Amino acid sequence: MGKKAVMSVSIDQRASFEAIRYARAWEDADVLLSGFHARPGQRFLSICAAGDNVLALLLLDPQEIVAADLSAAQIACLQLRMAAFRTLSHNEFLELFGARASSRRDLLLARALQDCDPETRSLWQSLAPEVEKYGAGNVGKFEAYFRHFRRFILPLIHSGSTVESVFAERDRPARERFFEDRWNNRRWNLCTSLFFSKTVMGWLGRDPAFFDHVDGSAGAHVRRKVRFAAVDQDPSQNPYMLEILTGRGGDVLPTAWRAENYATIAARLDRISLVKGPIDQAGEGVFDGFNLSDIFEYMSLEETAEIYGKLLERAAPGARFIYWNMMAPRSAPQDLQHRVKRLPDVEAGLKQLDKAFFYSDLVLEEVAD
Ligand SMILES: C[S@@+](CC[C@H](N)C(=O)[O-])C[C@H]1O[C@@H](n2cnc3c(N)ncnc32)[C@H](O)[C@@H]1O
Secondary structure, X not given: OOHHHHHHHHHHHHOOOOOOOOOOOOOOHHHHHHHOOOOOOOEEEEEOOOOHHHHHHHHHOOOEEEEEEOOHHHHHHHHHHHHHHHHOOHHHXXXXXXXXXXXXXXXXXXXXXXXXXXXXXXXXXXXXXXXXXXXXXHOOHXXXXXXXXXXXXXXHHOOHHHHHHOOOOOOHHHHHHHHHHHHOOHHHHHHXXXXXXXXXXXXXXXXXXXXXXXOOOHHHHHHHHHHHHHHHOOHHHOHXXXXXXXXXXXXXXXXXXXXXXXHHHHHOHHHEEEEEOOHHHOOOOOEEEEEOOOHHHHOOHHHHHHHHHHHHHOEEEEEEEEEEEOOOOOOOOHHHHHHEEEOHHHHHHHHHHXXXXXXXXXEEEEEOO
């Protein structure tokens, strides 16, 4: 086996991908779309994950999006979404995916699955009880992890009314007072240290292999980030925070789930090509934009350098790479830095707006002309 193949499958060998890990995107597509230097007719290479951000990229009016994932279960998340866009109304879509209460998710799921391939159908049929209970956007390991947090940990820290009060509309000084007076207590500090320890996160949500390259205390990181999202940003406008703390959708939705985007996305679904496999080997030709999720964070520096180099070979002049880091610092490898330019000013502006507040870094790099 060549070195290329060894590097590409190494994360696959360490982590198990049989289950759905992320049943919805935990990255803010508003930021993603603003970060690309987009013109109609471009080609994008994107990590699939749950598929929400692939769908959001259609709003840039691309010629094609190649969406790749190592995990068949993640590809099935996008397949179900595409079928739902084709067969359900917007409200039905929100019900099926758990952003609205529903007593008929079984029927909505059955309708959407009629439009799916047998593999996708059988995966989602096996998940039907969970879909009925939580919605198709809440059945991943990561969402289960937040559910455990809401059920067992959050009530030890704050009352339901304090949690609900986070989402009241306030100006910045009032948000700061609320945070310091009501949220930031000793139980918050203690419980976040325990719950976000690498051991517990490994058990409940993230595969422990993903922590091989992560330094620092996850609890302290989470506390800093929550303060930013609760005080510097406006939590009443944050769908990710609402979902994490309350488990319900509100009027504020992620990009691909908004009513005003539904018809446009539905009309452009045939521009998506799905590939199960490593992103560096997916699709043909060159791309103008790369949505790389936070894949480099799960790789060693050597793997990052190798995969980054391969993606760079497939970049059109002026193409942009966009990716996040949760805790491990990742950016263009040193020996390739002369071929890309990092865009710190654009990054700084977007970081202020990034509603998926838990990442420590957002990286935008532009390929030299
Ligand atoms: C990196 S994960 C993170 C998702 C996101 N940060 C979140 O919290 O929802 C996103 C997806 O990338 C996929 N993935 C990781 N490395 C990959 C690679 N080299 N090629 C294709 N897919 C990859 C995983 O299977 C997963 O579905």
